[in-house]
Structure formats: C-alpha cells, structure tokens
Amino acid sequence: MHTRRDVVIFDFGGVLIDWNPRYLYRKLFGDDEAAMEAFLAEVTTPEWNLQQDAGRSWDEAVRVLTAEHPTKADLIAAYQHRWEETLGGPIDDSLHILRDLKKAGHPLYGLTNWSQETFPFAQERFDFLALFDGIVVSGAEGMIKPDPRLYQTLLERYDIDPARAIFIDDNKVNVEAANALGIHGIHFHDAAQLRAELVRLGFLP
Known part of the structure; x- marks a missing residue:
C-alpha cells in the first residue's frame, strides 16, 4: 500500500529565516570586511557556534573562546549579548x-x-x-x-x-x-x- x-x-x-552573524559584525568591523571574515573564520567559527546549537551554554562558549583569544574578548561577547542582531528578516x-x-x-x-x-x-x-x-x-x-x-x-x-x-x-x-x-x-x-x-x-x- x-x-x-x-x-x-x-x-x-x-x-x-535569514540568519547571518555578518549582520552584527559589519556594525563592529565597519568597512574592514577582510578583518571581519577572518574573525568569523578563525575565532567565532561555525563549528564553535554549532556547539551552542548542540546544547552548550553561551556563557561557557564565550568563556572558553575568550581564554583562547583574550584580545578579542569584546567581539566574542557581542555574539552572545547582541545575538538578536544576527537575525535578518523572514x-x-x-x-x-x-x-x-x-x-x-x-x-x-x-x-x-x-x-x-x-x-x-x-x-x-x-x-x-x-x-x-x-x-x-x-x-x-x-x-x-x-x-x-x-x-x-x-x-x-x-x-x-x-x-x-x-x-x-x-x-x-x-x-x-x-x-x-x-x-x-x-x-x-x-x-x-x-x-x-x-x-x-x-x-x-
């Protein structure tokens, strides 16, 4: 049957839903597209973000990554605290x-x-x-x-x-x-x- x-x-x-961290990070990097792309590829990587999708807390995610990249602390924290700005429209x-x-x-x-x-x-x-x-x-x-x-x-x-x-x-x-x-x-x-x-x-x- x-x-x-x-x-x-x-x-x-x-x-x-149109979601892209670049919506947030273009505001933080301004015209320096290359620096933004390097940050997203090497620091807040898709793999790192996927661990939050798998249940890791954002507090822990930010803590771990900030320990690895202390000079980027503010940029990393923005991913959590300004996350809503990564959302585009439907x-x-x-x-x-x-x-x-x-x-x-x-x-x-x-x-x-x-x-x-x-x-x-x-x-x-x-x-x-x-x-x-x-x-x-x-x-x-x-x-x-x-x-x-x-x-x-x-x-x-x-x-x-x-x-x-x-x-x-x-x-x-x-x-x-x-x-x-x-x-x-x-x-x-x-x-x-x-x-x-x-x-x-x-x-x-």
Whole structure:
C-alpha cells in the first residue's frame, strides 16, 4: 500500500529565516570586511557556534573562546549579548509557501539546529512560527542534525510516520540523513525550486 505523503518538516535558518552573524559584525568591523571574515573564520567559527546549537551554554562558549583569544574578548561577547542582531528578516518567498501549505491543510513541523537560549528571540520576532504544529530545537535536546536521533525525537514526539513526511533543509547532509530514515528530503536552494518540487509531489496545486 502506498502511503500518501502529507506532513511537511522545515528547517528554519536559511530556509524560512535569514540568519547571518555578518549582520552584527559589519556594525563592529565597519568597512574592514577582510578583518571581519577572518574573525568569523578563525575565532567565532561555525563549528564553535554549532556547539551552542548542540546544547552548550553561551556563557561557557564565550568563556572558553575568550581564554583562547583574550584580545578579542569584546567581539566574542557581542555574539552572545547582541545575538538578536544576527537575525535578518523572514525569507518572504519561502514564507508564502509555508502559508500556502498551511492553507492546504498540511501538518507542519520544525526541526532546527538552534541554541535553546536564543530560539526564544526568533519566536518573539517571527509570528509565523506559531503556524507549526510542533518544533524540535536541537539545543533543547542536546544533539544536532544530522544525528538521526534528533529526527527520531521529532517523529516519536509528534507521532509522525516517516513515509508520510517530507523534510526541507538547505544543508545537503541533513537532507541525506532524513532520506536514510525514510523521510523524503528536499535540498533547499531557493523558493522557486522548492515550490516546483512541492507541486510535483502534489503538496501544492
């Protein structure tokens, strides 16, 4: 028997929400783009930030990094204390798709790599997050995508049959992890590509 897929699981950052630490650090580095890029590549690296998504506290993250780079203490602290300034706006074209899926009656879920300390800022700013029937935040679970246990947490908590679900993420590795669990993964590039794929799958007219 073929199960019709009707559940949609979204990643947030890069798909529905424009998040980028450069929004904050351009204010702090001014015109020195090269110094900013060096700082983001060598000090507050994506790997360092990902540990907060996996549950490490921001206080500890800043303490550890400041010990390694004492001359950059103020810049490192800004990542925590001015974190809200790393948020851009919603990705509007994707948001239209989300609202269309809601109108069409599809159950909507979120599976995001995000610090549990900073996710409330996003919830406060983006009212569309209330459209979701359930959200699993990596920082609250102590593990990050592509760990299959995080996907299983979502599936079990909300009683989702993977054969009925699709998962949308801008990170190919995360999409492959979903596929391995029997969820149909869509690697997000832009809203036009996503809409075309959802139409092809019968999720949208």
